[in-house]
Amino acid sequence: MKFPPLHFGTVVERQKRFKLLVDFDDHLDWAYLPNPGRLRELIYPGAPVWLKPVHSVKRKLTHEAVLGYDSVPVCLYAALANKLFLESLDLLGLGGNVQLLKEVSLGHSRLDFSVGGRLVEVKSVTLVQDGLGLFPDAPTKRGTKHLYDLADKGEGLVVFVVQRCDAEAVTFHGAMDEEFASAMKWAKKKGISFKAVNCIVTKEEIRPWREIPVLFPQD
Known part of the structure; x- marks a missing residue:
């Protein structure tokens, strides 16, 4: 299964279960986290994350988290x-x-x-x-x-x-x-x-x- 081109960011904080504040180097933005798990080894302030852009007028969040890193790349997309x-x-x-x-x-x-x-x-x-x-x-x-x-x-x-x-x-x-x-x-x-x-x-x-x-x- 191929991924689209991914954007790199750094986790700033997780809000509730499904929202991430991400530092994209030149700006901060909220992203969707498609995983209800606690993900303590993957999602924490400063953690690397790779995201795909979302182009939809129905979606308020412009990015969706796809990969994290815990010694190896980990797919975050539970579905x-x-x-x-x-x-x-x-x-x-x-x-x-x-x-x-x-x-x-x-x-x-x-x-x-x-x-x-x-x-x-x-x-x-x-x-x-x-x-x-x-x-x-x-x-x-x-x-x-x-x-x-x-x-x-x-x-x-x-x-x-x-x-x-x-x-x-x-x-x-x-x-x-x-x-x-x-x-x-x-x-x-x-x-x-x-x-x-x-x-x-x-x-x-x-x-x-x-x-x-x-x-x-x-x-």
Whole structure:
């Protein structure tokens, strides 16, 4: 997936969850941050950020954050995870001539995909510590509910898309969201499968790279 030409800036401050004040060297301006995570390792005063210009009369903010940096480039655009998952189907052993549906209802929830009749929920990962991708980066009641919904059905797949290259595995971030960690362990016991893929990220593009394991550390 190619990026448009990106503009470099420096983070001045984050306002609420989705707005950044950015120093573009010759001026300050507000930008949209398309990620609800805490991003403490990526978004802080003085942090580098790469942004794409937004040309729309409907948008008040003129730029949108695309990349941050934490030892390696990291894609900040959480919504890209679904597109990256679709690019990863063969890599994850899910390709072939199968029916693919988007935004599939399950009870009162809406899951990301059905692939060959198998429900799939996709999660974007940006936090990596010592080679281990951690999800979530902020408490997620919605994500927890999705896991319990899948567990109740007794079948399905959760895919973690790590939008950076340095994760060797993925696991739950129990210190951030104990309820999600419990739901993930319960879902596994009920037959839900888990997969993960990491990505090569540059200023020009992001692309799926390797399938990596999902770990369930012992309590």
